[in-house]
Amino acid sequence: MTIATASASTWRERRVLPGFGLTLGFTTLYLSVIVLIPLAALMLRPWTLGWDGFWSTITAPRVLAALKFSFGAAAIAAAANSVFGFVVAWSLVRYRFPLKRFLDALVDLPFALPTAVAGIALCTLYAPNGWLGAPLMKVGLKVPYTPPGVVVALIFIGLPFVVRTLEPVISELGPEAEEASATLGATRMQTFFRVIFPALAPALITGTALAFARAVGEYGSVIFIAGNLPMVSEIAPLLIVIKLEQFNYAGAAAIGVVMLFASFAIIFALNAFQSFLASRR
């Protein structure tokens, strides 16, 4: 979301439309109670361990393995989604086929479906006796309780991000650039790679980054299908839960801080990238 911001000297202004104090006051109060104060607790808690304690917590082998696993699986899923999402977005915007409207609406399913429901559905689907699990087992691919299972679940929840970010951009691409390219003698393939794709790349990157950010922190969809074996298929959020159950609040907070910073770094990089692009136009 981007909103134009006003100049700085406006706190003292007499206001025409009423309700400023009241609405801003409530907004700030709500945000403080729900977001700011709790986040402050998160930022401060790890330091009760001291810098050394904090560092040793987050560099413990199990923690590192979990972080690597979460980020790694998320990256693979996001990469897969960038391809799948592109195909789906392109087809939904440009082509006509039966039930298109219906399928388009379905793309939002991962947004609307509770993660726990998705979790058990995916787990059952890919179980050895499941509809997809059985044929895959025959081919020798075991999905549940393995890292690939986690990737599959993360693809499920990340697909809409890529599709929904790309769709408006694809539909706003006027035909002019492609027509120009064709009149200059390019084949469809060339037009695609040299004209269309570069125009869509920023949106694709944005969507992929959003899918990645979501996948890193995902819990409900993944917790059932993941093996949850420490050092092998344990996701970072699960480790946070485990530490909380052991009353190691500071340790849990330490991992939380790392994940939070990673999310912020992604968002920040994304915003910087978008500003960079905007300034190039």
Add this chain to the structure above:
Amino acid sequence: MRAATEDHPITKLALSTATVGLIVLFLVLPLITVFSNALAKGFGEAFAALRDPDALSAIELTVETALIVVPLNALFGICAAWAITKHQFPGKGVLVTLIDMPFSVSPVIAGLIFMLLFGMQGWLGPWLRDHDIKIVFALPGIVLATAFVSFPFVARELIPLMADQGSDEEQAAVSLGATGLQTFLRVTLPNIKWGLLYGVLLCNARAMGEFGAVSVVSGHIRGLTNTMPLQVEVLYNDYQFVGAFAVASVLAMLAIVTLIVKSFLEWRYADEIAAAHRH
């Protein structure tokens, strides 16, 4: 002759098929699985599972939480949008960033932060225990965690919409003698009603379906602090598949209804909710 902007027919066929395949594989199948597993032993078993006391209290808790969280978040969204779009002040950017925050945070962290405040070893833990006030492992904690993950939806929908609509009509109302409340109720609200409904719909879907955040703060006390998603987990881990999928079906139906109403609103009232999707 095909138009210069059309793809090769084989390309079209391949990509269309791939699209249908991907959507069916990744989206449709999981959805169908939920219902087919719930009904694996027939309707009778499925309904019996829903009448189980623990399941019923889970449903009750979920609805109760939503009834508290959604109106509060809607109120927040309206206030935030009013302050941000109809007024000028420095720091708007900060406010907007804060509002977007829950989307970039893992749900488990959303639960963690409230444990750090109100849990046994949290900042306020000892004080709460001394005064016998329960926040985590009780409804208040669940409400807070749910509010955190779902509050952006209404605000994110209303802010671009109200920004797009400008404040001319509100200024006209004030110049004609209306108070702030009159202006909001009679001029602003009718203009944003579909956007508000849309935001409330998404907020509700998220509030009822939240798992990770609530899982951390609820304590999983059967019959007391399990929402429907948590109950699904409990039943599944107990190998009570019919029960788990029965409850999951109810949630899946909620998701389907959400999608239907969402699509309907997007189709019919495109202009009045469209602003959000352009930002």
Add this chain to the structure above:
Amino acid sequence: MSLVVDCVRKKFGTYPALEGVSLTAPQGAFIALLGPSGSGKTTLLRILGGLEFPDDGEVRFADLNWLSVPTRERRAGFVFQHYALFRHMTVAKNIAFGLSIRGRRTRPSKKEISHRVEALLQLVQLDGLGKRYPSQLSGGQRQRVALARALAIEPRMLLLDEPFGALDAKVRKELRGWLRSLHEKLGLTTVFVTHDQEEALAMADLVAIMNKGRVEQFGTPDDVRRLPRTPFVAEFLESAVTTPRSSHIAPAVAGWMPNNRIRSGVINEPPPTPVNPTRPPTRTPDST
């Protein structure tokens, strides 16, 4: 009930919109704020209407310290450049708005409100269109609804922000004449903003030529045309087609009907509704 603006200043951030603007006008005057974009005329109008507040300076109207009167109590009928009609209300509800939101004590009965709305619809020549929605009206019609809405509250002053800006030439002309005759009928102090000098000089009793936040000259249309005080005024008005007014016709009335037709060069246009020519000059313009 004269209008006194005294040394009003307004800055938006570091941008100076008004740098010490002063003018005085008698009750019932039809005042034009004329100038190029960025001259501050809309800002001044909005200050009069309570939609902006100056950093410095005073405004007195109706013997009141106008700036200390809250916006909603000013009863300054404001007609916005883009009409700002309430898109979800019918024309009738739009017009009735200012009356329907009043407190129990001052609110007229439903019957009374609906009578007034009817009367106003007739006044602005939109009878029968009460049940339409703004989106179903043309620009000129919407303009008139906006005006009727502002008049419904029996305003003490009427403020119009580029009222004919978004309309095509023919409609502009019609509405100009009609607005002026309305002013004759109601006798309200009226201030309107325009960048069109022809319009300003044709319609107003008093014109304030503004530039970069200052009033370069304030006087009757004749005065500013014949005796421009600054080079800016001279240049700005050069492009206006000038026809000297007949001196025996009262300035308040003259120069509008006949000159308009001559200036526009349209000879076949049907004669506009004649204005009562016997009205004596009651105003003594005060230029600063």
